[in-house]
Amino acid sequence: MCATPLLEVRNLAIDFGRGENATHAVKGISFTIADGETVAVVGESGSGKSVTALSLTRLLPTPPARYVGGEILFNGRNTLTLSGDELRPMRGKQIAYIFQEPGTSLNPVFTIEFQIAEAIRLHRPEVKDVRGEVVRALDLVGIRDPEKRLGDYPHQLSGGMQQRVMIAMALACHPKLLVADEPTTALDVTIQKQIMDLLRELKGRLGMSIMLITHNFGIVADIADRVVVMFRGHIVEEGKTADVLRNPQHPYTRALIDCVPRLGQKQRRLKAIDHAEIEALLKP
Amino acid sequence: MTSNLFRQILQRPTGVLCAALLAVLYLIAIFAAVISPYAPSDQNLAKTYHPPTGLVWHDGRLCVRVYKLVDPTEALYRAEPDRLAPVHFWAKSAPYKLWGFIPMEHRLFGVDSAERIYLLGSDSTGRDVFSRLLYGSQVSLSIGLIGIFITTVIGVTVGGLSGYFGGPLDNVTMRLTELLMAVPDLYLIIALRAALSAYFDSGQIFLLIVGILSFIGWSGTARVIRGLTLSLRNRPFIHAAEALGQTPFVILWKHLFPNLLGYLIVTSTLSIPGYILGEAALSFLGIGIQEPSTSWGLMLSQAQDMKVFMLNFWWLLTPGLAIFVTVILFNALGDVLRDIVDPKLKTQV
Amino acid sequence: MKTYIFKRLLTMIPMLLGVTFLVFLLMSLSPGDFLTPIKAQRDISAEYIRQLEAEFGLNRPWYVQYFLWLKNLLHLDFGYSWTYKIPVVQLLAQRAPCTLLLSITSLIFSWAVAIPLGVLAAVYKGSIFDKISAFLAYTTLSVPGFFLALVAVYFAARTGWFPTGGLTSIDHDYLSFPERILDYAHHLFLPTLILGIGGIAGLMRIMRTSTLDVIHADYVMTARAKGLGERAILFRHVLRNAINPLVTTLGFAFSGLLSGALLVENVMNYPGLGQLVYQAFLRKDQFVVLGAVVLGSVMLIVGNLLADLLLAWTDPRIRYDK
Numbered sequence: 001m002c003a004t005p006l007l008e009v010r011n012l013a014i015d016f017g018r019g020e021n022a023t024h025a026v027k028g029i030s031f032t033i034a035d036g037e038t039v040a041v042v043g044e045s046g047s048g049k050s051v052t053a054l055s056l057t058r059l060l061p062t063p064p065a066r067y068v069g070g071e072i073l074f075n076g077r078n079t080l081t082l083s084g085d086e087l088r089p090m091r092g093k094q095i096a097y098i099f100q101e102p103g104t105s106l107n108p109v110f111t112i113e114f115q116i117a118e119a120i121r122l123h124r125p126e127v128k129d130v131r132g133e134v135v136r137a138l139d140l141v142g143i144r145d146p147e148k149r150l151g152d153y154p155h156q157l158s159g160g161m162q163q164r165v166m167i168a169m170a171l172a173c174h175p176k177l178l179v180a181d182e183p184t185t186a187l188d189v190t191i192q193k194q195i196m197d198l199l200r201e202l203k204g205r206l207g208m209s210i211m212l213i214t215h216n217f218g219i220v221a222d223i224a225d226r227v228v229v230m231f232r233g234h235i236v237e238e239g240k241t242a243d244v245l246r247n248p249q250h251p252y253t254r255a256l257i258d259c260v261p262r263l264g265q266k267q268r269r270l271k272a273i274d275h276a277e278i279e280a281l282l283k284p
Numbered sequence: 285m286t287s288n289l290f291r292q293i294l295q296r297p298t299g300v301l302c303a304a305l306l307a308v309l310y311l312i313a314i315f316a317a318v319i320s321p322y323a324p325s326d327q328n329l330a331k332t333y334h335p336p337t338g339l340v341w342h343d344g345r346l347c348v349r350v351y352k353l354v355d356p357t358e359a360l361y362r363a364e365p366d367r368l369a370p371v372h373f374w375a376k377s378a379p380y381k382l383w384g385f386i387p388m389e390h391r392l393f394g395v396d397s398a399e400r401i402y403l404l405g406s407d408s409t410g411r412d413v414f415s416r417l418l419y420g421s422q423v424s425l426s427i428g429l430i431g432i433f434i435t436t437v438i439g440v441t442v443g444g445l446s447g448y449f450g451g452p453l454d455n456v457t458m459r460l461t462e463l464l465m466a467v468p469d470l471y472l473i474i475a476l477r478a479a480l481s482a483y484f485d486s487g488q489i490f491l492l493i494v495g496i497l498s499f500i501g502w503s504g505t506a507r508v509i510r511g512l513t514l515s516l517r518n519r520p521f522i523h524a525a526e527a528l529g530q531t532p533f534v535i536l537w538k539h540l541f542p543n544l545l546g547y548l549i550v551t552s553t554l555s556i557p558g559y560i561l562g563e564a565a566l567s568f569l570g571i572g573i574q575e576p577s578t579s580w581g582l583m584l585s586q587a588q589d590m591k592v593f594m595l596n597f598w599w600l601l602t603p604g605l606a607i608f609v610t611v612i613l614f615n616a617l618g619d620v621l622r623d624i625v626d627p628k629l630k631t632q633v
Numbered sequence: 634m635k636t637y638i639f640k641r642l643l644t645m646i647p648m649l650l651g652v653t654f655l656v657f658l659l660m661s662l663s664p665g666d667f668l669t670p671i672k673a674q675r676d677i678s679a680e681y682i683r684q685l686e687a688e689f690g691l692n693r694p695w696y697v698q699y700f701l702w703l704k705n706l707l708h709l710d711f712g713y714s715w716t717y718k719i720p721v722v723q724l725l726a727q728r729a730p731c732t733l734l735l736s737i738t739s740l741i742f743s744w745a746v747a748i749p750l751g752v753l754a755a756v757y758k759g760s761i762f763d764k765i766s767a768f769l770a771y772t773t774l775s776v777p778g779f780f781l782a783l784v785a786v787y788f789a790a791r792t793g794w795f796p797t798g799g800l801t802s803i804d805h806d807y808l809s810f811p812e813r814i815l816d817y818a819h820h821l822f823l824p825t826l827i828l829g830i831g832g833i834a835g836l837m838r839i840m841r842t843s844t845l846d847v848i849h850a851d852y853v854m855t856a857r858a859k860g861l862g863e864r865a866i867l868f869r870h871v872l873r874n875a876i877n878p879l880v881t882t883l884g885f886a887f888s889g890l891l892s893g894a895l896l897v898e899n900v901m902n903y904p905g906l907g908q909l910v911y912q913a914f915l916r917k918d919q920f921v922v923l924g925a926v927v928l929g930s931v932m933l934i935v936g937n938l939l940a941d942l943l944l945a946w947t948d949p950r951i952r953y954d955k
C-alpha cells in the first residue's frame with residue numbers, strides 16, 4: 001500500500017432521514033481498495049454494507065439518504081462532490097455493480113442483448129460491432145452458445161444464468177472496480193460455487209479490483225485479499241484475510257467466523273451474536 | 285362495521301364535506317316540491333327564455349325585479365327600473381301533493397301570481413329552471429341508489445353462487461356475463477330500449493331505465509364477487525361452516541357476504557356516478573325520462589338548440605353543473621371509503 | 634402465438650352467435666316486425682311485402698326467423714334499410730370506419746396525454762403538479778361526455794374555428810389529397826378531444842400508480858448503476874414496464890369508447906355507427922339496429938383480442954401459446 005489506492009473512503013457518514021428520526025446507517029468509516037485487490041466487506045444484515053457500496057457512485061436516492069460527512073476518493077477524485085454529469089461516466093465504466101437478486105435486477109421487458117449493449121454503447125462508443133462485443137461478454141462469463149441467448153428475456157434464464165448475465169453486463173465496459181453486493185445469496189449452493197469460481201477466474205484474467213460484500217466467511221477465505229468487518233455502521237476490524245481469519249481481534253468477527261456454514265447448509269443469519277456485549281466494546 | 289365506517293368517514297375532512305353536501309342534496313331532493321316555487325310542468329308561454337330574476341332588498345323585504353320583454357325574436361328581457369315584486373315566504377300556491385299523497389297548499393317561497401320568480405331563468409316554454417332542477421334531482425339522486433341496490437343483489441347472488449358451486453352453473457353464468465360485456469353498453473341499452481319500451485308507458489320509464497342500467501351493470505359485479513368468493517371458498521372458516529351442515533345460502537349470507545361488504549361498499553359508491561351519468565345520457569338522447577317529467581339529462585337536451593348558445597341562455601346549462609357536482613361528490617366519497625376500507629384497493633378498483 | 638390467435642378467433646364464433654341471438658331476441662320482443670314501417674308506405678306493393686315476408690320468414694316463429702337471418706348474415710346480407718333505402722351492409726360499411734377512426738384517434742389522444750402526465754405525477758409525487766393533475770383528473774371524470782360535446786359544438790359555432798359536425802366539408806371531393814387529409818383532421822379534432830378527455834383521468838391514475846410501483850425496482854438501480862441518464866432511465870426502463878397495466882385496460886377501453894362515441898357522434902353530428910344505430914332506433918329501422926349492434930360487438934371483441942396481443946408484445950413474460 002505504497003502508491004495511492006484506487007479507492008479511498010475517509011470518514012464516510014450516511015444518514016437516512018433528518019432530525020430525531022434519522023437512522024445513522026454509516027457512522028464514519030474509512031477503508032481503501034488498491035489496484036487489483038479484492039476486498040471483502042463482511043457484516044450482519046443491516047450493518048451498512050449495501051449503503052456503503054451504493055454510495056461509492058452516489059447511487060443512494062437522496063432523500064431519504066443524506067451524505068453527512070467524509071469523502072470517497074476514486075483515483076484521487078471525490079465522488080461525493082462531483083456533479084451528476086461527471087459522475088455518470090464513472091458509473092458502469094469505472095465502477096460497476098452486481099446485485100443480490102439477479103431475477104429482479106435485470107429489466108424484464110428487454111432482451112439481455114439490449115441490456116448489455118446499452119452499457120457498451122454508453123461507455124464505449126468506439127465499438128463498432130456491439131453485438132460481437134455482447135457475445136464476447138457472454139462468452140467470458142461462461143454462457144454457452146451466446147449467440148443463441150442474445151434474444152432471450154431474463155425470465156427465460158435460470159437464476160445462475162441471470163447472475164452471469166449481470167456479471168457480463170458489469171464487465172462489458174472493463175471497469176476498474178467491480179462491486180459485488182452479495183452476488184450469490186439468492187442462488188442455490190451449487191450455483192453459488194460456480195459464480196464465485198467465475199468471479200475468481202475473471203479477477204485473475206482481467207486484473208480489476210473487487211469489493212465483495214457477503215455474510216459468508218467461507219467465501220471470504222476463498223477469494224479476498226483483505227477483509228473489512230462492519231457492524232452497525234462501524235468498521236470494527238480490518239486486515240489481511242489470512243490474519244483476520246486466523247487471529248480475529250474483535251469478538252464480533254470471532255462470532256461471524258463461528259457462523260460459517262458447513263457445506264450443503266443454507267446460509268444462516270447471525271442470531272447468536274450478543275449485540276449488547278459488542279456495542280459495549282465499541283464505546284470509546 | 286358500518287357504524288365504524290361512518291365514524292371513520294367523519295374523521296376525514298373530505299369525507300365530512302362530501303357526506304354533508306350529499307346529505308343536503310338528498311334533503312333538497314326529498315323536499316323538492318316544497319322548496320321549488322313552481323310545479324315542474326308549470327308553463328308560461330309569455331315568459332320563455334326569461335333570464336334569472338334579480339333579487340333586491342327594498343323597504344325591509346326581499347323583492348324580485350320585474351322584467352319586460354323587449355325583443356321577442358331574441359328573447360331579450362330588460363328589468364323595469366322601478367317595478368319590484370315582494371317575495372313571500374310560505375306562500376300560498378296551487379294545491380299539490382307532497383310525495384304523491386300529502387295535500388299541500390303552500391310552497392317555501394313565491395311571488396304574487398301576476399309575476400314570476402325565476403331564480404335560474406326559464407326554459408323554452410317558460411317553465412322555472414330552478415324548480416325543474418330540484419324535481420330533476422329526485423331522478424338523478426335516486427337512480428344511483430336503486431341501481432346499485434339491484435345490481436348488487438343480482439351480482440352478489442349470481443357471483444356468490446357461481447363462485448361457491450363452480451361447475452356448470454359457474455360456466456353458464458360466466459359465459460352470460462361475457463356475452464353482456466361483448467356488446468358496447470349504449471348499443472345494448474338501445475336494443476333493450478327498443479325491445480321493452482312497448483311494455484312501459486312514459487310514467488314507468490324511470491323503472492325501465494333503472495332496470496336496463498342494472499341489467500348492464502350486474503355482470504361486472506358478479507364477476508368480481510365470483511373471484512373473491514373463489515378465493516375465500518377454501519378458507520378454514522367456510523369448511524368449518526360446511527362441516528356444521530349449514531346450507532350454501534346461509535354460508536354465503538353469513539360468512540362470505542360480511543367479508544365482501546367492505547369491497548361492495550367501495551365499489552358501489554364508486555359506481556353510483558355511472559348510473560347518474562347513464563340516466564343523464566339516456567334522457568339527453570331522448571330515450572330516458574320523458575316530458576312532462578323532468579331530469580337533468582332531459583333538461584340538457586333542450587340546451588342542444590343552437591338558439592340557446594347563440595343567445596347565451598347559460599342558465600339552461602345549470603343541470604350540467606348539477607350533474608357534475610353530484611358525480612364529483614360521489615367520486616370523492618368513494619375515494620375516501622376506499623382509503624378507509626382497503627388502501628391497497630387503490631390500484632385495483 | 635398463431636394457434637392462440639386461431640383459438641381466440643374460434644371462441645369468437647359462439648360469442649357472436651350469443652350476441653346475435655340476444656339482440657335478435659330483444660328485437661323480436663318489440664311489437665310489430667321488421668316490415669311494419671314499410672307496410673305503412675303506400676308505394677310498396679303488397680306483393681313485394683309478401684316476398685320479403687317469405688325471405689325473412691316473418692310469418693314463421695321467431696327462432697326460425699333468427700336462423701334465416703343468420704343464414705343471410707353468412708352471405709353478408711344484413712337486410713335492407715327502409716329509411717335509407719339501401720342494403721344495411723352498405724350503411725355499415727360507410728359508418729363503421731368513421732367510428733373506428735374516431736375511436737382510434739381519441740385513444741391515441743388520451744394515451745398521449747395520460748402517459749406523460751401520469752409519469753410526471755409519479756416522479757413529482759406530492760408536488761403541486763401532482764395535486765393539480767389529480768384534481769383535473771377528478772373534474773374530467775365527473776363531467777358528462779355529452780355535456781362537453783354540447784359545449785364543443787357551441788364553441789365551434791361561436792368561433793367558427795371548427796366545423797359543427799360531419800366528417801368532411803361539402804367540397805371535400807374537389808380537394809387535393811393533402812387538403813382532404815387536413816379536412817378530415819379539421820373535422821375530427823373536436824370529437825377526438827371530447828371523446829378522449831373522458832379516458833385521460835383513469836389512464837393517468839393507472840399510469841401514476843404503476844410508475845410508482847416500478848420506479849424503485851431493482852432494475853432501475855441497475856440502469857442507474859450502468860451510468861444511464863435519468864431521462865433514459867425514466868422513459869426507457871421505467872416506462873416500458875409501467876405501461877403494461879395500461880395495456881391491460883385497453884380491452885375495457887374499447888367498450889367505453891364505443892359507447893362514448895355513440896353520444897359524441899349524436900351530439901356533434903358525426904356520421905358514425907353510433908349515430909346510425911340511434912337514428913335507426915328512433916325510426917324503427919330494425920335491420921339497421923340489429924346490424925349495427927352486431928358490428929359494434931364484433932369491433933369490441935376484436936378490440937379485446939388486439940389488446941391481449943399487444944400486451945403479449947409489450948410484456949415478454951406473457952405467453953399465450955402454452
Ligand SMILES: Nc1ncnc2c1ncn2[C@@H]1O[C@H](COP(=O)(O)OP(=O)(O)OP(=O)(O)O)[C@@H](O)[C@H]1O
Binds near residue numbers: 047048052
Ligand atoms: N431506503 C432506506 N431508508 C431508510 N433506511 C435505510 C434505507 N436503506 C438502508 N437503510 C438503513 O441503513 C442500514 C444499513 O442498510 P444496508 O442495506 O446497508 O445493510 P446491509 O449490511 O447491506 O444488510 P443486508 O445484509 O441485509 O443487505 C439499515 O439498518 C437500514 O435501516
Ligand SMILES: [Mg+2]
Binds near residue numbers: 049181
Ligand atoms: Mg445489503
